[in-house]
Amino acid sequence: MFFKHALCCLGTLALVRAAPSLQKPMSLSQTDATPVAGLPGDAMELLPGMYMIFNANPAAQHVHLRAFTSDTPLYVSHPLDTYGQWMVEPQEDSLSGKEYRITNVGLNASIYVSEDNLFTGNINDSSDRFSIEPAEGGAFLIRSSGPSSKVWTLADPAVPKATVQLRALKTCDSELWRFVPTG
Numbered sequence: 516m517f518f519k520h521a522l523c524c525l526g527t528l529a530l531v532r533a534a535p536s537l538q539k540p541m542s543l544s545q546t547d548a549t550p551v552a553g554l555p556g557d558a559m560e561l562l563p564g565m566y567m568i569f570n571a572n573p574a575a576q577h578v579h580l581r582a583f584t585s586d587t588p589l590y591v592s593h594p595l596d597t598y599g600q601w602m603v604e605p606q607e608d609s610l611s612g613k614e615y616r617i618t619n620v621g622l623n624a625s626i627y628v629s630e631d632n633l634f635t636g637n638i639n640d641s642s643d644r645f646s647i648e649p650a651e652g653g654a655f656l657i658r659s660s661g662p663s664s665k666v667w668t669l670a671d672p673a674v675p676k677a678t679v680q681l682r683a684l685k686t687c688d689s690e691l692w693r694f695v696p697t698g
Contacts, residue, residue: 560613561647561655563604565620565698571654571691574672580679580692582619582635589626589633589679591669597621600697606644614644614660628659631681633667654691656684666690 568580570591578591581599592599598621606614618625624635627643645667648656657667665681669689684690 560649561603561615561694564696565600565602566694567599567697568601568617569693569695570669570672570689571652571693572669572672572688575669575677575689578675578677579695582622582624585622585624585636586634589635590676591679592676603647603694613646615647616644617657628681631665633679633681650691652691654693656690657692667692 569576570578570580575591578593579599580589580601581592582589583598598619600620602618602620604616604618606616616625619635622635624637625643626633626645627636628634644660646658646660648658650656659665659681663681663683666684667679667690668682668685668687669677670680671677672689682690
């Protein structure tokens with residue numbers, strides 16, 4: 516009898532550890548905003564880690580950054596899988612010390628810029644780097660590191676599969692991004 520009870524307890528423990536967390540589900544609504552994880556206290560920099568990246572525009576609040584194949588434009592979409600997870604890593608050899616490489620976990624491909632469009636491609640030393648700057652309400656601006664210093668902007672928040680482009684800063688919600696940890 517004791518053996519059956521111990522086996523039952525071990526089985527329950529294994530199930531509890533394998534089950535998803537019972538934390539509150541993610542939400543990016545205005546009234547129930549998910550705090551930006553990776554920011555301890557009043558820290559002003561995003562910590563390295565794996566994230567889903569959401570646009571802060573209310574029209575696009577439930578879609579996140581995705582890429583399914585290399586060398587195609589980045590866009591936002593609904594499904595959740597590894598193609599919507601991004602590794603954010605600081606680059607130690609950066610001149611400013613605050614530049615990051617952003618890599619798609621499912622493709623193992625970093626983001627690069629071509630003619631103001633964002634793509635994913637093979638990880639190498641020429642992958643583009645971006646500064647990630649704190650903005651209002653726990654969101655961030657993601658800025659190109661080149662001389663133009665343009666920001667990531669959701670091209671059209673009303674489109675279900677809108678692309679992300681580099682544009683001059685205009686201070687609008689489509690330029691703000693939220694990082695929600697996944698790992």
